[in-house]
Amino acid sequence: MNDIRRSILWVIFGFSMVLLWDQWQIHNGRPPMFGLGTKPAVTAASGPQGAASGSQAPASSTGTATSTAAAVPGGPATATPVSKPAERFTVDTDLMRLTFSTEGGTLVRNELLKIAADSSSDKVTSTFVLLQDSPERVYIVQSGLTGGDFPNHTTVMTPSGDRQLKDGANELNVRFESPEKNGVKLVKTYTLKRGHYDVGVKHEVVNTSGAPVSPRVYFQILRDAKDASSGSSFYSTFTGPAVYTEEGKYHTVKFEDIEKNKAEIQKTSSLGWVAMVQHYFTTAWILPQGVQRDLFVTTVPNVQQPALSPHLYAVGMIAPLDGVAPGASKAVDATLFSGPQEEKTLAAVGPELDRVKDYGHFYIIAKPLYWLLDKIHGVIGNWGWSIMVLVLIIKIAFYWLQAKGYESMARMKAINPRVMQLRERYKDNPQQMQQEMMRIYKEEKVNPLGGCLPIVVQIPVFIALYWVLLSTVEMRNAPWIGWIRDLAAPDPYFILPFVMTLTTLLQTALNPAPPDPMQAKMMWIMPLAFSVMFFFFPAGLVLYWITNNVLSIAQQWLINYRMGVPPQFNLPKFGKAESK
Numbered sequence: 001m002n003d004i005r006r007s008i009l010w011v012i013f014g015f016s017m018v019l020l021w022d023q024w025q026i027h028n029g030r031p032p033m034f035g036l037g038t039k040p041a042v043t044a045a046s047g048p049q050g051a052a053s054g055s056q057a058p059a060s061s062t063g064t065a066t067s068t069a070a071a072v073p074g075g076p077a078t079a080t081p082v083s084k085p086a087e088r089f090t091v092d093t094d095l096m097r098l099t100f101s102t103e104g105g106t107l108v109r110n111e112l113l114k115i116a117a118d119s120s121s122d123k124v125t126s127t128f129v130l131l132q133d134s135p136e137r138v139y140i141v142q143s144g145l146t147g148g149d150f151p152n153h154t155t156v157m158t159p160s161g162d163r164q165l166k167d168g169a170n171e172l173n174v175r176f177e178s179p180e181k182n183g184v185k186l187v188k189t190y191t192l193k194r195g196h197y198d199v200g201v202k203h204e205v206v207n208t209s210g211a212p213v214s215p216r217v218y219f220q221i222l223r224d225a226k227d228a229s230s231g232s233s234f235y236s237t238f239t240g241p242a243v244y245t246e247e248g249k250y251h252t253v254k255f256e257d258i259e260k261n262k263a264e265i266q267k268t269s270s271l272g273w274v275a276m277v278q279h280y281f282t283t284a285w286i287l288p289q290g291v292q293r294d295l296f297v298t299t300v301p302n303v304q305q306p307a308l309s310p311h312l313y314a315v316g317m318i319a320p321l322d323g324v325a326p327g328a329s330k331a332v333d334a335t336l337f338s339g340p341q342e343e344k345t346l347a348a349v350g351p352e353l354d355r356v357k358d359y360g361h362f363y364i365i366a367k368p369l370y371w372l373l374d375k376i377h378g379v380i381g382n383w384g385w386s387i388m389v390l391v392l393i394i395k396i397a398f399y400w401l402q403a404k405g406y407e408s409m410a411r412m413k414a415i416n417p418r419v420m421q422l423r424e425r426y427k428d429n430p431q432q433m434q435q436e437m438m439r440i441y442k443e444e445k446v447n448p449l450g451g452c453l454p455i456v457v458q459i460p461v462f463i464a465l466y467w468v469l470l471s472t473v474e475m476r477n478a479p480w481i482g483w484i485r486d487l488a489a490p491d492p493y494f495i496l497p498f499v500m501t502l503t504t505l506l507q508t509a510l511n512p513a514p515p516d517p518m519q520a521k522m523m524w525i526m527p528l529a530f531s532v533m534f535f536f537f538p539a540g541l542v543l544y545w546i547t548n549n550v551l552s553i554a555q556q557w558l559i560n561y562r563m564g565v566p567p568q569f570n571l572p573k574f575g576k577a578e579s580k
Helices: 004-027 255-259 343-349 360-380 383-397 399-414 416-425 430-443 452-471 495-510 517-536 539-562
Strands: 088-092 096-101 106-116 127-133 138-146 158-161 171-177 184-193 198-207 216-223 240-245 249-252 272-278 281-286 293-301 311-320 329-340
Touching (some): 096 184, 127 281, 127 329, 138 184, 138 329, 216 281, 240 311, 329 343, 383 399, 383 539, 399 452, 495 539
Antiparallel strands (some): 096 106, 171 184, 184 198, 198 329, 240 249, 240 272, 281 329
């Protein structure tokens, strides 16, 4: 009881670190420590992809099913022989350079022309490649027909349309027409729009036979398990499939769960999308609301490049098509998004698509924080200064609450000499010492827990802000001042982490020294150990923490003077304790 306030503070600090670690585990694809990860109520259709067999979609949205994924033809590694070789060609818009393969009209590469590969001096002018099909990476988008031996992503098609978005034009169309196969022809049309990362994709099914046909249209994204996330040994971000349905809401799927056939997703829905997610970027298939679809995750053997990955991972949807009469045609419209996780852009493309920008457990707090940060940036025009202004606004909002905590700390600091005397006087009688300390707290109207509540209330806010800054793609390659050219990358000269360490130690020195010598040492060791992590954190996160520290020090200094308790630096004593 002699220093219960200090003990509680350390519990709160430790709990906040546990929450950060829990988020790290989740973003690394590991199970959450507290079982707080989003869990849908049903099991995914998952299993090996086989030949198009015409197996029917399951009638129920619950239970375990393997027929949905099995109905999709195999990936590129299991492609059937074709009559003529496939070709590749490139289509340019103002934002993207897309490469298509005539084999299935598959999108095999997406180069984002307005986004630099990274911030290093020798690559700052190069562009970021999201989708690709190469010895280093397999990450492609496929679609076609199933429910019979119909044209699919292994069928070589005839392309037509423009290859360049012309000056003054707002969109261009790229068309792929398949040969007739069992009385069915597939015409796939991509509509690319100026200023958009989302692409309209129309699948038109033409029945050239003399009998009705009922094919289904599948949409899938394939990639290897190679980690495409950025980060360091101290933090990481999720890479893998994500699914959103109205029933199951948003959740991610780990590669290892797909491999073990333990992935759990909503199996059927009439609203939602599927996606592959990595740090800052997403590729997603979105079907219109009201279109019934079956969802699946599965693995595909990677025969072409087994050294890269023995198999690929697929996430997708299958939409049934009502019977197409002889000589008639029907179409299914979809949207394909492949680009950066810009929140406003994502929200405009599909329902809840902005959820791929994962804010963790404090999503409800992080959303308004990002909104405010974006508004501030709209005025200032610099993300670094915007971070500092946002932290200032948060500190002002919590000023009264924080002031109460600092007032409690100031009172504790004022009576600290008396507490130390009691500790020495009653060192052999702990019970008497506790009684005397409680008497002093009562006389001086000091609540030993008074400094804890402000910290408890603010922890969710600052953890949410942490994930906002870590997840915001706008920080990528965004300069601040001088040597900081990328707020999403660590400080190349470690200046900001060093300043952050100094401010942390200064803040520790201004706090009352615990009576227990061991606690006093830990009060200095813990901040130093914590600061080491920030040498590897993105500069934007370190800048946010420095700003918070400096404002906290200023507020603490002001309140101490107002309370008549002049600031005092309690320096560490790491030598051997003197014998009494």
